[in-house]
Amino acid sequence: MTDIQITVFGKPDCPQCHTTKLHLEKVGLPYIYRDVTRDEEARELVFLLGYKTLPVVTVGDMHWSGYRYGKIKQLAKIHAGAADVSSLDAAAERYLEDGAA
Secondary structure (H helix, E strand, O other), X not given: OXXXXXXXXXXXXXXXXXXXHHHHHHOOOOOEEEEOOXXXXXXXXXXXXXXXXXXXXXXXXXXXXOOOHXXXXXXXXXXXXXXXXXXXXXXXXXXXXXXXX
């Protein structure tokens, strides 16, 4: 299991939120889901990160908004290739850059 924490900030009836969670589950990546309609702290964090659309996904210090197939696919590759991807921060940064997804 990996030491990185993936958090999905979403809301009920959000198709992109649902698809993001399903894709993470399909590739075997554990995540924490936070409902911004019920969790004020989660809602404030999304706002502080500068996002106005959901889902917002955070992975360590990296984050993005929306369903991003390429980013989830790269996270799965990193997860499969290392028992502890926290030691691969530089590689993760390169894989998750906007141009790579």
